[in-house]
Amino acid sequence: MAENAKHLLLVDDEAALREAIAERLTDHGFTVEQAGSGEEALARLADFAFDVIITDLRLPGVDGRAVLDAALERYPDIIAIIITGFGTVKDAVNAIKQGAADFITKPFQFDALLHVLKSALEQRRLRSENAYLRSQLEERYRIDGLVGRSRVMRDMFQLLETVAATSSTVLITGETGTGKELAARAIHHNSPRRANRFVAINCSAIPETLLEAELFGHVRGAFTGAVGTRQGRLEQAHKGTLFLDEVGTMSPALQAKLLRVLQEREFERVGDSHTVKIDVRILAATHSDLAKMVSDGTFREDLFYRLNVIPVRLPPLRERREDIPLLVQHFLQKLGSEQVPPRNATVSQEAMRRLMAYAWPGNVRQLENVVERALAFSQGRSQIDVTELGAEIRNAPAGSEETSPWFPDEGIDLERYIEGVELTMIKRSLERTQGNKVQAARLLNLKRTTLIEKLKRLERAPEA
Numbered sequence: 428m429a430e431n432a433k434h435l436l437l438v439d440d441e442a443a444l445r446e447a448i449a450e451r452l453t454d455h456g457f458t459v460e461q462a463g464s465g466e467e468a469l470a471r472l473a474d475f476a477f478d479v480i481i482t483d484l485r486l487p488g489v490d491g492r493a494v495l496d497a498a499l500e501r502y503p504d505i506i507a508i509i510i511t512g513f514g515t516v517k518d519a520v521n522a523i524k525q526g527a528a529d530f531i532t533k534p535f536q537f538d539a540l541l542h543v544l545k546s547a548l549e550q551r552r553l554r555s556e557n558a559y560l561r562s563q564l565e566e567r568y569r570i571d572g573l574v575g576r577s578r579v580m581r582d583m584f585q586l587l588e589t590v591a592a593t594s595s596t597v598l599i600t601g602e603t604g605t606g607k608e609l610a611a612r613a614i615h616h617n618s619p620r621r622a623n624r625f626v627a628i629n630c631s632a633i634p635e636t637l638l639e640a641e642l643f644g645h646v647r648g649a650f651t652g653a654v655g656t657r658q659g660r661l662e663q664a665h666k667g668t669l670f671l672d673e674v675g676t677m678s679p680a681l682q683a684k685l686l687r688v689l690q691e692r693e694f695e696r697v698g699d700s701h702t703v704k705i706d707v708r709i710l711a712a713t714h715s716d717l718a719k720m721v722s723d724g725t726f727r728e729d730l731f732y733r734l735n736v737i738p739v740r741l742p743p744l745r746e747r748r749e750d751i752p753l754l755v756q757h758f759l760q761k762l763g764s765e766q767v768p769p770r771n772a773t774v775s776q777e778a779m780r781r782l783m784a785y786a787w788p789g790n791v792r793q794l795e796n797v798v799e800r801a802l803a804f805s806q807g808r809s810q811i812d813v814t815e816l817g818a819e820i821r822n823a824p825a826g827s828e829e830t831s832p833w834f835p836d837e838g839i840d841l842e843r844y845i846e847g848v849e850l851t852m853i854k855r856s857l858e859r860t861q862g863n864k865v866q867a868a869r870l871l872n873l874k875r876t877t878l879i880e881k882l883k884r885l886e887r888a889p890e891a
């Protein structure tokens with residue numbers, strides 16, 4: 428950080444605390460300026476483009492929210508970190524909605540602030556790096572065990588590769604069987620932590636009374652049956668990655684403990700007062716809608732924000748049907764090579780059409796099972812046909828991906844979306860007509876010149 432030290436504005440009206448923090452931040456290579464009031468902060472912001480602003484929300488006179496507003500309005504790229512008082516999580520969450528990168532609750536230890544600051548910086552770098560990588564990297568069709576050729580999955584592979592380089596917390600969401608665990612493993616295997624352990628714990632599979640000890644470990648006599656001292660999964664993942672699967676099922680008490688781990692990187696074993704410090708990267712997954720659970724009051728909002736630092740959403744298979752042929756081929760190879768003698772089967776066109784039309788409620792896992800079953804039933808034959816697919820797929824009404832477009836929580840860019848649909852339809856019409864623009868225009872009910880104009884415009888449009 429030395430030659431391009433980050434310029435940081437620290438705003439707090441408690442002079443002693445402010446100066447102590449400023450000193451330590453300076454030791455860590457930041458160039459720090461201080462402001463003791465909102466007014467002073469506004470004046471400094473008017474003069475200088477800081478990289479980072481850390482401000483207390485509660486300030487006499489012009490308060491922290493107004494300072495935050497002014498900072499973000501003037502410098503949309505500034506990294507803003509909010510300091511809040513104990514028990515004012517709502518304010519912190521509002522500040523995040525307003526555009527702050529993160530928050531920290533008073534009283535805090537300097538290390539916790541440093542952690543928040545570093546991960547905010549890392550996220551920012553990641554965002555610009557990701558945009559850069561998109562333009563630089565050769566596109567890939569797989570990462571670890573995940574394969575896919577749809578636009579969403581190719582973007583996903585790039586996202587996974589980019590986040591792998593960081594130690595940010597990632598929340599992986601998606602329906603059952605969409606590959607959440609595979610994505611978590613891919614992040615770990617591509618990360619600098621790959622030489623250390625990937626420890627997975629499924630929060631819904633362990634009875635709530637045991638989960639705490641499983642996660643944090645326990646000392647002898649901590650509870651009935653605790654005969655020895657045992658390391659928890661967190662400690663096992665030291666220097667590596669902890670994967671918290673089905674994190675939405677955690678009890679409120681455990682949610683609070685997990686929040687502390689995420690904020691302070693420390694915890695105590697059950698029955699022990701000694702504090703354990705760890706260096707662990709946390710990946711979490713859930714098939715439930717955590718944002719909704721937050722609004723229902725069943726999941727802590729602050730924990731949600733801590734986990735959702737980088738959201739990764741795996742789309743259901745029915746929204747990326749163009750992945751189906753590649754997945755089928757992948758499973759045929761994988762399963763075929765496990766058989767004795769190895770088999771090299773293919774799928775008939777009609778069977779592939781059925782596979783592509785089916786809705787796949789169980790997503791990729793279900794597809795894998797169907798391929799496995801079909802292989803078993805087609806013993807000996809080199810081609811899998813419709814009869815081997817099983818009744819539910821054979822008899823399913825043909826679905827259509829256009830009938831239920833997916834609307835993501837974070838919203839969409841409607842114009843880009845519509846351009847995407849336009850481009851898909853135009854490409855399909857051209858495929859259908861072997862590239863004949865006159866015939867394609869007719870199928871699209873467009874004038875030929877309109878089609879050509881649209882093609883030019885769409886092909887020029889940056890694929891961000």
Ligand SMILES: Nc1ncnc2c1ncn2[C@@H]1O[C@H](COP(=O)(O)OP(=O)(O)OP(=O)(O)O)[C@@H](O)[C@H]1O
Nearest residue numbers: 572573574602603604605606607608609714791792
């Ligand atoms: N893109 C993919 N490419 C290849 N295999 C995949 C892909 N996605 C999922 N699979 C396979 O599908 C199965 C389910 O994947 P995984 O266990 O990662 O899903 P999940 O989202 O964690 O499901 P659940 O919510 O039920 O736990 C695994 O066998 C995995 O290998």
Ligand SMILES: [Mg+2]
Nearest residue numbers: 607608672712
């Ligand atoms: Mg899973």
